[in-house]
Amino acid sequence: MAKGGRLTQRDIARIAGVSQATVSLVLNDAKAAAGRIPDETRERVQKAIRETGYVADPIARRMAKGLNRILGVFTYEPAFPSAQADFFAPFLFGIEETAQTLGYDLLLLTGAPANRGKRKIFDENNRLRLADGCVILGREFDRAELKRLVAGDYPFVAVGRRDPIGGPTGAPVPYVGADYVAATAEMVRRAKARGHTKLAYVGPSKGAESSVDRWEGFASEFADAETAPGGTELALHIPEVGGKALPMLEAIRASGATVVFFTEMADAVIVDAAARSQNLAVPGDLSIVVLGSHLRPMQSGTRFTTFSVPREEMARRATQMLCERIEAGSAGDQLVLPCEPVEGDTLGAIHPSDRLDT
Amino acid sequence: MAKGGRLTQRDIARIAGVSQATVSLVLNDAKAAAGRIPDETRERVQKAIRETGYVADPIARRMAKGLNRILGVFTYEPAFPSAQADFFAPFLFGIEETAQTLGYDLLLLTGAPANRGKRKIFDENNRLRLADGCVILGREFDRAELKRLVAGDYPFVAVGRRDPIGGPTGAPVPYVGADYVAATAEMVRRAKARGHTKLAYVGPSKGAESSVDRWEGFASEFADAETAPGGTELALHIPEVGGKALPMLEAIRASGATVVFFTEMADAVIVDAAARSQNLAVPGDLSIVVLGSHLRPMQSGTRFTTFSVPREEMARRATQMLCERIEAGSAGDQLVLPCEPVEGDTLGAIHPSDRLDT
DNA sequence: ATTAGCTGCTAATGCGTATTAGCAGCATTG
DNA sequence: CAATGCTGCTAATACGCATTAGCAGCTAAT
Numbered sequence: 175m176a177k178g179g180r181l182t183q184r185d186i187a188r189i190a191g192v193s194q195a196t197v198s199l200v201l202n203d204a205k206a207a208a209g210r211i212p213d214e215t216r217e218r219v220q221k222a223i224r225e226t227g228y229v230a231d232p233i234a235r236r237m238a239k240g241l242n243r244i245l246g247v248f249t250y251e252p253a254f255p256s257a258q259a260d261f262f263a264p265f266l267f268g269i270e271e272t273a274q275t276l277g278y279d280l281l282l283l284t285g286a287p288a289n290r291g292k293r294k295i296f297d298e299n300n301r302l303r304l305a306d307g308c309v310i311l312g313r314e315f316d317r318a319e320l321k322r323l324v325a326g327d328y329p330f331v332a333v334g335r336r337d338p339i340g341g342p343t344g345a346p347v348p349y350v351g352a353d354y355v356a357a358t359a360e361m362v363r364r365a366k367a368r369g370h371t372k373l374a375y376v377g378p379s380k381g382a383e384s385s386v387d388r389w390e391g392f393a394s395e396f397a398d399a400e401t402a403p404g405g406t407e408l409a410l411h412i413p414e415v416g417g418k419a420l421p422m423l424e425a426i427r428a429s430g431a432t433v434v435f436f437t438e439m440a441d442a443v444i445v446d447a448a449a450r451s452q453n454l455a456v457p458g459d460l461s462i463v464v465l466g467s468h469l470r471p472m473q474s475g476t477r478f479t480t481f482s483v484p485r486e487e488m489a490r491r492a493t494q495m496l497c498e499r500i501e502a503g504s505a506g507d508q509l510v511l512p513c514e515p516v517e518g519d520t521l522g523a524i525h526p527s528d529r530l531d532t
Numbered sequence: 533m534a535k536g537g538r539l540t541q542r543d544i545a546r547i548a549g550v551s552q553a554t555v556s557l558v559l560n561d562a563k564a565a566a567g568r569i570p571d572e573t574r575e576r577v578q579k580a581i582r583e584t585g586y587v588a589d590p591i592a593r594r595m596a597k598g599l600n601r602i603l604g605v606f607t608y609e610p611a612f613p614s615a616q617a618d619f620f621a622p623f624l625f626g627i628e629e630t631a632q633t634l635g636y637d638l639l640l641l642t643g644a645p646a647n648r649g650k651r652k653i654f655d656e657n658n659r660l661r662l663a664d665g666c667v668i669l670g671r672e673f674d675r676a677e678l679k680r681l682v683a684g685d686y687p688f689v690a691v692g693r694r695d696p697i698g699g700p701t702g703a704p705v706p707y708v709g710a711d712y713v714a715a716t717a718e719m720v721r722r723a724k725a726r727g728h729t730k731l732a733y734v735g736p737s738k739g740a741e742s743s744v745d746r747w748e749g750f751a752s753e754f755a756d757a758e759t760a761p762g763g764t765e766l767a768l769h770i771p772e773v774g775g776k777a778l779p780m781l782e783a784i785r786a787s788g789a790t791v792v793f794f795t796e797m798a799d800a801v802i803v804d805a806a807a808r809s810q811n812l813a814v815p816g817d818l819s820i821v822v823l824g825s826h827l828r829p830m831q832s833g834t835r836f837t838t839f840s841v842p843r844e845e846m847a848r849r850a851t852q853m854l855c856e857r858i859e860a861g862s863a864g865d866q867l868v869l870p871c872e873p874v875e876g877d878t879l880g881a882i883h884p885s886d887r888l889d890t
Numbered sequence: 891a892t893t894a895g896c897t898g899c900t901a902a903t904g905c906g907t908a909t910t911a912g913c914a915g916c917a918t919t920g
Numbered sequence: 921c922a923a924t925g926c927t928g929c930t931a932a933t934a935c936g937c938a939t940t941a942g943c944a945g946c947t948a949a950t
Contacts, residue, residue: 550929550930551929551930551931552930553929553930553931553932554928554929554930557929568927568928568929569928569929570927570928573928573929592935594935595934595935595936595937596934596935597935598935
């Protein structure tokens, strides 16, 4: 072992009595210099490698060759700290699984932002390039950064649908998303099928793509209902999320809505609890639908009617797509996965007395 | 942007009308060439950087400088796939949190083993060196690899106590562990305090350090009890883990043990269920103690008497220790964290009828 | 006998950065 | 006026590897 402590190809070369280039050729083997290196020499080099336990420095390798079979994972919010854990974990599961299968390591870009403040991709210590490509997670993206990414030639795939850059006809963003539009519409249809006509909605109608999509799926079910007598009606819309339970519940009741759709599970949990504590039956007196959740139900005891966002599968597909971009240089495309409806216990038939009201 | 697509310091240099070296000096700023570069030039370079959005290639940086503020995380088992998730997640939380605080990114070494089989650190595509140092997780370590790591100069810290290499007086392994010995002994003392004298133990007495430690803590409580009349007695020891519920339960009952210690929560869960289904009261007829668990209780409904292994804290401390090794070149040491007892509902006073038996 | 072709290897170069030695040009000093 | 010191920069090199051009030495073909 040379002075630096670290073993290099030069050391192996000296031991085996060949040149550094030969060592490299033996290592990268077969393909390139097939037949060009006799077994005798090859064996001598491999012996030296075995005896010293030499392993090539991946950094130098990457430096020379360009790729290193590492996938970056960038999250706009810290992925682990407990609040976010349940949200991110399924994504990480899926990414890790696929990365492992495809023989990639994972680089979690967790680094603290250089200039205190928001996390940024194009930070001054941008480490992205360390990886061959990168999966991007997060509820809300920085559009400017996304634009730069799309314009650049660095392979990436977003998890979650993303609007094209620069309007509907703009440059598409490679992503794997969930079909919130269809899933939400289906929930509304189920509510209508049980006689509900006055609906409440708690959650934003604009902002992140996932919010817009849910709202779109929700709103789409009104158009064709207008014509029918006693058509479906939006009784209340609370765009703010994370409000207090009682005020929310009161507003809902006052609006005459018989079913309320929440974009946030947390809101549903507290309103559900508040309702029950006031001796309101769920779904007897008020039905509750949550627009998306993942498998591990929150510990609230209530099994909400909702649909499950296939987070793991999204992550798997995104990782696959990324690897294709890297390996085949493909452009990446847009993929939307269906969400499975979850029956749950909180969507019931409309209360008879409410039915008379109409 | 030059041909390759990727922007380099040479490009910036050309734009700003200086040499590549100057660009590097401006980037690494202040310290080295303080005063050596006039503001005018500095500004010109920075302007070029700003306008092009140049960011230094971290690979080349690492190549030249040696460090890149990346911590590796190596796990002998896949970290995410759901079975392991609950075990590894708290560690990852702690590592990520600390890494983020200290300004490191995380490299998850998930790569599939090159030669199908067990995961190995010294694989032929050893990627460890990509990171400045590495945290190693896993229940059971490969001693040969550990030995090599200790002998080498690559900074690492193990999570979980590890025996010194080559016997008690051998080279110590840097680690952050949990004090299973003390925590287990405390559990036994609590059982004794409630009158239990015939104990059963389900779990290995050798193998991984964590197993040995638990057994040692357990066994240590017998020595001083021998002298007393009606001293504590090991009524049954089932070294195999993951057995069938009924045979286990029967063996325990047959042995006359009034309390059983499990190393595996999973075993406790099924035996507990089996007991209850046979109308045996827990802890009325049989007390159950689980030797270690983490915070999120399993969904079995039963709150077992146990102690909590501070996994997150272990991970935090390990990460800190690793960073110290990297930055200060310190050797790393051995740290054992206490486990908090968890009262739970499954350790009760001995049954009167059993008391008479003695 | 000359050429051509093959084999087995090596020298040289590039990847993008950090770093060091040192070169001009100018000001100050002796 | 020469010697010295300082300022502002650059040339050169190292990092460890992959890769290419190409050199010797030999054999086979012309």
